[in-house]
Amino acid sequence: MVDVTVIGCGVIGAATAAMLAKYDLSVMVLEAQNDVATGTTKANSAIIHAGYDPEPETQMARLNVEGNRLCKEWAKQLDVPCKEIGSLVLAFDEADLAMINELYRRGVANGVPELKLLSAEELLAMEPNLSHEVKGALLAPSAAVISPWDFCLALAETAVKNGAQLKRSAPVTAIEKIEGGYRLHTPQGAVESRMVVNAAGVFADKVHDMIAPHAFTTHPSRGEYYLMDKSQGALVDHVVFQCPNKDGKGVLVSPTVHGNLIVGPNAEPVAKGDDVAVTADGLAFVRRQAAKSVPEINYRDSIRNFAGVRAVTDQPDFVIAEAEGAPGFIDLGGIKSPGLSSAPAIALQAVELLGKAGLTLKEKENYVFERRETRFKELSSDEKAKLVEKSPAYGRVICRCETITEGEIIAALHSPIPPVSVDGVKRRCNAGMGRCQGGFCGPRVQEIIARELGVPQTEVLQDKAGSRILLCKTKGEDAQ
Ligand SMILES: Cc1cc2nc3c(=O)[nH]c(=O)nc-3n(C[C@H](O)[C@H](O)[C@H](O)COP(=O)(O)OP(=O)(O)OC[C@H]3O[C@@H](n4cnc5c(N)ncnc54)[C@H](O)[C@@H]3O)c2cc1C
Structure with missing residues (x-):
């Protein structure tokens, strides 16, 4: 029996496994897909949010602000591309001006450093390619952009290098309570574990339901994007948001950490958590909305469209708790935005909850938390x-x-x-x-x-299981 099993290896599972691997414990990670970072973690806006958006005194606010600091620190230690370029929330009318004032108030309450309200003149001097309809903006210098999949990979590698076992193509299909823990069933056999962390992203509600009474429901919400060529990457220097609305943070325009420009997302309820289709209507909406902020984006230089699915639940905050009637079974569910930004802080909280559930946290002597890549x-x-x-x-x-x-x-x-x-x-x-x-x-x-x-x-696959590129050898050819 292992001490802890983490279900799911997106950024939340990977960060949790990396933190658990610091202790003298046997840690197992079970990932449904053939690789890490293939779910929501690979398809999002890639912003390390400053933390002015969540309502003060929520755990989301606390985890976002703490996570923002830790993401940047960890990215340095793990050699993950991350740039602190700051973010702007634009105001176009009186209602928006009231909203950026409200975001400023929330940010100050949440402890976000160096927030500043800018006039239209100050803003346009800083970002001349913005629409001249802007009336002002909120500047948050601590926001950053990151490579989300590399962050997840670096954390998963840290876990593995420090002794955690990772099983890929191992979806958990059923969970039983057994003496002293849980038996997790996968097509690769069962894993017995004293404690469990449910980090299954949009499917965390389903995994929770395998062992405890229903507690939260994921309502997947898809966001579609344009990724633009580097020719567009310098149109803006900051992450450019519009005011948030009931569907989330709205359409943004932002440089990526690799020098491209990202534009999106919309918010479309979808029936399935893995529905990552891009649609003509969704992309047209993204273009229309983005033009309000940055009118001159050249969509002929679009190099890719993609979509990711938010783990929106029927609860306003993240779901981070021990499941009812399941001692040592910790849910990390409903990790919608700012989940990427909050990942390190969520991981630390998960470890704390496991400790409270009785896990002995004795630090190893030779834990390594660094990585160097050759680029x-x-x-x-x-x-x-x-x-x-x-x-x-x-x-x-x-x-x-x-x-x-x-x-x-x-x-x-x-x-x-x-x-x-x-x-x-x-x-x-x-x-x-x-x-x-x-x-x-x-x-x-x-x-x-x-x-x-x-x-x-x-x-050799293109991506997920079944995505073969060459289907057979042609006569006279050796496909090896
Ligand atoms: C459109 C969009 C934009 C966003 N923008 C931002 C942003 O800019 N900044 C930010 O902070 N956050 C953002 N987010 C949120 C952020 O991307 C997520 O909070 C974060 O990626 C969630 O990570 P996760 O590990 O919980 O989920 P995932 O990355 O989805 O990982 C869950 C993993 O669990 C696996 N799994 C599922 N079921 C099982 C099972 N039964 N057994 C084993 N494994 C299983 C999956 O295969 C998957 O790999 C955005 C999200 C979306 C959709």
Whole structure:
């Protein structure tokens, strides 16, 4: 029997596992998909919110502000791309001006540092590409942008490097109470665990219902996006929000940590938590709304559309609690926005709850919480030359748009959580993330995956289980 099992390896499960791995415990992580960070964690606005949005004195407010600080600190320690560029909430009329004043008040109450209300003149001097209809804005310098999947991966790797076991393609299908804990059933066999953390994202309500009386219901809400080429990446320097509304934080325009521009999302209720379709209507709405803030976005330079699903529940706050009648079974449900920003603080709270439920938290001596990645294009000419001399694979550029070398792809394939798909490689080292979206490098990446993992090319996936790229060998060809 292991001490703790974490169900789900999005950013919440990964952060929790990384924090648990600090202690002398056996930790298991069960993830339904073939990789980490494939749920909501990979498809969101990627903003580390400052924390002026949640109502004061809610746990969301506390966790957001604490999480904002910790995300930036952890990103540094784990070498995760993160830039503190600050955010703006624009006001276009009297009602909006009242709202940004209200957000300022909430932010001050929540302890958000350095908030400032700006006049239209101050704002346009700072961001000349904004609509000249703006009447003012709230500036929050502590907001940041991050690579959300890399943050999740870095935390999952930290857990694994410190001894946690990760089982992928292991969806929990049923849970039984047993003497001293729980038996979690997966298609890869059962896992017995003294305590359990439910970090199953939009499916956390279903996982909760496997062991305890129904307590919360997820109402999935889909958000669709445009990802623009780097040609658009400098249109704004800050994360540009409009005033929040009943559906959330509204449509934003923001630079990404990789220098692109992200535009979105809408908010569309969907029946299924994994409905990540993008729709003509949803995207048209995003374009219309974004034009209000930044009129000159060139959508001919769109390189990708994607959607993510929010874990909206029937409760206003995050659901972070021990499940009724299930000692040591901790729900981390309803982790909608600002869930990414709050992840580190949520993880620390989860560990605290496990401690209160009786888990012994004795710190290990050799816990490692650091990671260094080699990003070839960021090296100096001298460093590049030395690296290529030592390891010639770094001299072969595979992804031309992002200048990603074969050496980086090979390193990703031999990392603590090796990818099994072309998109898994993309999430780890950015190959295929650029303007052509893998049009040129995809087949080369596929070849390298097959070679390095010793599998036939026909088994290499694009992304999730079943997404095979090559379906068979053609006559006379060896698909290996
Ligand atoms: C459109 C949109 C925009 C957002 N923007 C922001 C933002 O800018 N800033 C911010 O702070 N937050 C934002 N969020 C919220 C943030 O993305 C989420 O709060 C966060 O990613 C939730 O992480 P998670 O680990 O709970 O969920 P997920 O990433 O979905 O992870 C849950 C994992 O559990 C697995 N799982 C499910 N069921 C099972 C099972 N039975 N057995 C095993 N595994 C299972 C899934 O496969 C998945 O990998 C946004 C969300 C959306 C949708």
